[in-house]
Amino acid sequence: MQLSKEDMLAKANSASKNTLMETLSIEIVDFGDDFLVARMPVTPKVHQPDGVLHGGATAALAESVGSFASHIFIDTEKFFIRGLEITANHVKSISEGFVYAKATFLHKGRTTQLLDIKVTDEADNLISICRLSTISLPKKK
Secondary structure (H helix, E strand, O other): OOOOOHHHHHHHHOOOOOOOOHHHOOOOEEEEEOOOEEEEEEHHHHOOOOOOOOOHHHHHHHHHHHHHHHHHHOOOOOOEEEEEEEEEEEOOOOOEOOOOOOOOEEOOOOEEEEEEEEEEEOOOOOOEEEEEEEEEOOOOO
16 A cells, blocks of 8 residues: 555654754655655744854755655665765845755765755745765665
8 A cells, every 4th residue: 555645744754753853843845756845944943143044954954855855765674874965055044934945866876866955935035055965875784
């Protein structure tokens, strides 16, 4: 029996309990064959001292959605995912509302993956553009 999209999203979000994703209130909201979307509320807990979204919180959102995208496209019985490198270019500030991170694959290899992650606001304005490389490593038996 195949799970519905709603059940898959609920299962994905339940995996975030007691993690940084839960701390930052990051929620997986959509996925498809080659993308995954998460959102994060922009509140004072993710602000810089001057009241705008902290770049580190943005990078944490991007790495979370990108790593999760790589994770759901591998055989998790045999492999696990780790991030190798992340870059982030912040182009616009935001102080409230939600930001959305959409991770899409540029390369989906057996060992390494490269993802493009666009972080936008609710009006689809670009906030940050990120690149994440991940690696699939075999689980020890």
